[in-house]
Amino acid sequence: MDLKNIDPLSLDDTNDENKDDSKDQEKSVSLWEHEALSQIPIKVFRGHTDAVSNCHFCFDDTRVLTSSHDKTATLWDSDTGASLQVFKGVHKSAITECTLVPKKNRLITASLDKTLVAWDLETGKIIWTAPHGGFVTSCSTTGDGKLVASASDQENAIYLTNTDTGERVLYLKGHHKSTITRCRFDPQGQRVASVSNDTTIKLWDLVSNKTTLAINSNHTNVISSCSFNHNGHLLCSASWDKTLQLWDVHQGTFRSCGGAMLSRGHEGSISSCVFSNDSSLLVSGAFDRTVAVWDMAAFCRTLVLKGHLDWVTDVSISADRKWVASASKDSTVRLWNIENSEQIPEVIERRKAQGMGFHVLKCEECGKPFSLSRVETSDLITKCVFCRLKTPTRYHPQPPPLLSIN
Template identity: 25%
Template sequence: MSGNENSGDGEFDDVINAEDILHVIELDDNRDISEVMEEADLGEDFDDDMEASGGQIEVQDMAGVVFDKHKDAVFSVHIDPNTSQLAVTGGQDDTAFVWKISTGEVLFECTGHKESVTCTSFSHDGTYVATADLSGLVKVWKIETKEDVFTFECSDAEWMKWHPGSHVLFLGTVDGDIWMWKIPSGECKTLQSHGCTVSCGVILSDGKRMCVGYDDGSLKIWDLKSVSVQHNITGVNAHKSTVLCVDTHPVNNVILSGSTDVTARAYNSSTGKLLGSYDCSSPETEEDSVEAVALSPTHSYAATGTVAGVLSIWDTNTQICRHKCRHEGGIVSVQWDRLTPQVYTSCLDGAIRLWDARNGEMVSKWTGHTDSILGFDVSRDGKYLVTVSEDKTARVFSLSTSDR
């Protein structure tokens, strides 16, 4: 174990007091993907196709680049938000790679992990890349020198995020603690557990607070400077079971969470007040959960995705569901386009889709994977879509202006 714990004020606090951030980079939730796949009902047609093709589905490969250096399922991906030229992927083979999106060329391998690498992320300026595995081993690498500059071991990792405006790294663990490190010095603070797993988290747009969800259905809004809880959302205002995902609006004070209780809930981050609850259940299925939520940065829309394969588009002003968009498999993650009222979905059926929130119509569909997609990211410049899959590959798709 390395890194220095420091619970007091000082230089560490200065990096938290960043100016308002209008765009928070979101990563996929790092729930064990096997749990999601077990709950998803892909349907008889999916199974028949798999059996007829010997386990491989015949699909049109629309990818411009196929990254095939991983030896097992690839769980996580993030694109450098600074240059949009590099991707980092982590997989079940206990490895992570930083590679060039345009060619698939490996820049360097992030070695030393003990178990599946489920969390990978670049810092906001692309100076560092962080990787974390299921055992709780966290490593940070400097891109310019390709050197390991920070290593820490804690309990099993659930999720990891960088601060959107400074070199501060956050890691949520199965024992419920949230670690907060200043990189590369390793100065450390801990947001203490109340006794259950912290399942997801997001830094709020002011850069000074964080909202996290827990296995018992509760949520907390933490002040990062004082390491104190501003709002503790429990009881009737909380979820009835595990909070799987949480998002925040890049400008206003709205937080959106999703849960295994098959609801999404909106809160005011300033007051902790419950603004509304969205029923995301599907009458045709009993086993379901909300796996992904996202708030549109440009319109008054919210998106929720479920294991049953339903993308719901909600009007946040009226709390009315505008559209339900059906998928052939469970939805793993959703992400809004930065400029338009369109939303991407990744699905266990092996495809990425783009939907128009105004009419509920599918705008584009990208195929090429022969197994479930486990995560994706869209480059900040809007040119590339990178996906990772159970089929041991990552794929790069070019995005045209007509798609968006």
Template identity: 45%
Template sequence: MTEVANLDFDPLALEVTNELNNESRSKTGTWEHEDLAQVRYKVLRGHKDGINSCQFCVNDTRILTASDDKTCSLWNVETGDREEKYEGHPSCITQCHMSPDGSKFVSSCWDKRIRVWDVETGEALWTGLQGGIGTCCQFSHNGKLIASGTDLDNCLNIWDVENGQIIQSAKKHHGSSITSCKFSPDDSRVCTTSMDKITKLWDVASKNVTIKLGGHINIVSCCCFNKDERRLCTGSWDKQLQVWDVSTGTYRSEGPVTFSKGHEGSISACKFSSDGSMLISGSYDQTVVVWDAENCGPKLTLKGHTDWVTDVDITQDMKWILSGSRDHTIRLWNIENSDNIPVVLENKKSMGLKIVKCNDCGKPFSISQLDDPQELKMCVFCRLQANRPLLNLSIEEDLNMPEF
């Protein structure tokens, strides 16, 4: 094989070639990759319109998707086959999300309703009516609550999974459409993003907004927490990701850490890896970018979708990335050996990085080749935690802080 260094094209440009015959295109789950491609990927076909959301579920053995074709689908990761198709919504399904136990999932729709489905039977367990078009929905990590956001009335609703009743409703929660909602890892807060360029954290216990973030200059489209809840990432149509330290309160004085120069188009989705070392994002520019979360730089760009990438996910073992697109397809990308890809090694080299382990949390992090690993024994987040006490501001004091 010709050495990658001598190639005059991007070895990571994994576009489907004309060499693929019609038979291979008609099958779901077919491996499609150029001979010299460094990352293999699998294409799942079956939806008849754009994909709006995709999620690994059931211990990463299944994929749940929602589409503008008015259906949700459950796919087998190993075979790539669609196992179930769920029909019942009368219009575009904006998002779906699996319960932690894998027995049911929730979907939101343009018909102003959210629906909770029984995975096995495909029947609706209950349907809830909202005051506006459903834009997003998510199960809490304990499976007891559902959060949903709307357009028109810009409302955040919290639902009781058991009886399908709204138990909290924050009307006019934002000044414009809510674009995403995410429970924090401990389910104590719900983060919402909006077309009003603002991100808010809603406290479930006190039923109030406790944090308001305003760092983006365009629509904030997505958000995600890392596993220990120390970092909150927001993605925007301003083509940037911003990472906020919402545990120590340093965002108030220092603002967010900005990830830029990775996408050429509006960012639509983001997701932290299980250990927080990587951040995955999808964009209108039809690419998926894998970021070094510690050093705020892009590690790898995955190309191949032919339309807007609307959602992304990553397995717990960090070997597979999932992406859904307006091109009607879902793609599985195998990145388990990506650290050995020449372009990734070159990116690390250009940043002058070496890897050491944090003495506090035990997680690996990168430092400059010029830094002494004996002096830098803790990652930046553990250093912030050690040097700055947790701020115990009241809700009123917090809301009066200036926006960033």
């Protein structure tokens, strides 16, 4: 396969000469900062000593979980930016991704040292270690916390592991033709989506024990990340070709017209994407050092968040949609407050100028009209965003007590 643009640094690094000076200046900046162009207040978390590979909001947005190439994972207080717990001393190489196990106060880390490790959040001790044949590039848990899916570059395989025991449940050899970059369980925990350097998207069904969907995407470069929307009907793929694609994996309408493309969002290769809990927003991060916020009703990019000094490697959005977190190769994590972004004149103008059409539906709960993106249909979303936000989640985790970790 010809991947001419395989180098993700597709934006010229014109500020290398001043990068060290910029980092020195940034160290003196307080926790609260302000980005002039986007008018968005931010917090900067510092503590990792190498590239931050992954970030998640957790514990009802009171905590942020991160992993890093410095071989550690960190639990932060999302309000103060304080480092509460550092999980270290086990991995011998970079941690590529981390995830919490719902309902069990456990953390799982995936690493280039070819292991998947489960930690106890309260004690910081290792529960189990699951060796893999090659580099572990990604991990994702089911909503019930019973299984973790992981991807290995040896034989381009998907592993399913029992989160209680670390016992291998499934080994799916040769699932892709090239390295799997990301794997994700759907919200129901019945399918695992995976994307790869081979520019394909696959869905493995745990019930039928087979691949139920294989998409030869029209991405022209590595697919770096993917994310399901709240009901698992829509899948977003992010690529080094600088585009995001939306795939209706429920009705399969892409078979006749391809995926719906979100373009002109980044000048560099896109590294990550994630939907908000209600699917009204999509957030993406890229190697051009920016974070983009997309309005899924107007089908347009509304915000561009600038400030990182190096590649943005991962993004997350809080459950209340007020905060966006971004991890970067510059060793920092940034939290951007987008709560009042709709009042920014530039955002209003972008919605008017870039909106590509949406239709109005009646909410089945409150009866009020609401707008819906053209990439989704009425059987996917039947309630307005306010009614969806009122619906309580099935699980409200509480952070563990803070104990020192030796």
